Amino acid sequence: MLKRIPPLFTPDALHALASMGHGDDLAIVDANFPAAGVAAAHGARLVQLPGADAPAVLRAVLQLMPVDDVEAGAARHMEVVGDATAVPPPVAAFQQHLLAAGVPASQGVERHAFYALASRAFLILRTGERRPYGNLLLRKGVVRDADLEDLE
Helix, strand or coil, X not given: CCCCCCCCCCHHHHHHHHHCCCCCEEEEECXXXXXXXXXXXXXXXXXXXXXXXHHHHHHHHHHHCCECCCCCCCEEEECECCECCCCCHHHHHHXXXXXXXXXXXXXXXXXXXXXXXXXXXXXXXXXXXXXXXXXXXXXXXXXXXXXXXXHC
């Protein structure tokens, strides 16, 4: 057990997150997401976190990983099919956690476009989220000196 590490992360998840570089994408996806096929399409790493819901995984990720603040669209969620303006409960929770972390709200992406983007992600964290549309992409930012001050 390690200090300050969210306990829902497995060693595989921690290694994959630590291996990401600036500009790499992370997909946090729900239990219905075709993660194995999407990951296989371009060799994304797939880590299963079946005991956690997607917003909890996002909250834990935000404790460890900076989100890109250089380009717009660093956070993107899957749009509801047939109603791009709908905000399902997991997306509402994502928005709340992103805003609390100082990250702009996520932008909607059409379902098949989301699959294509997720297939090019460095890492896919498949959660146990059973609610539909619990899918989010995050682009990793740069760890700055200010991010490390509380560790000294």
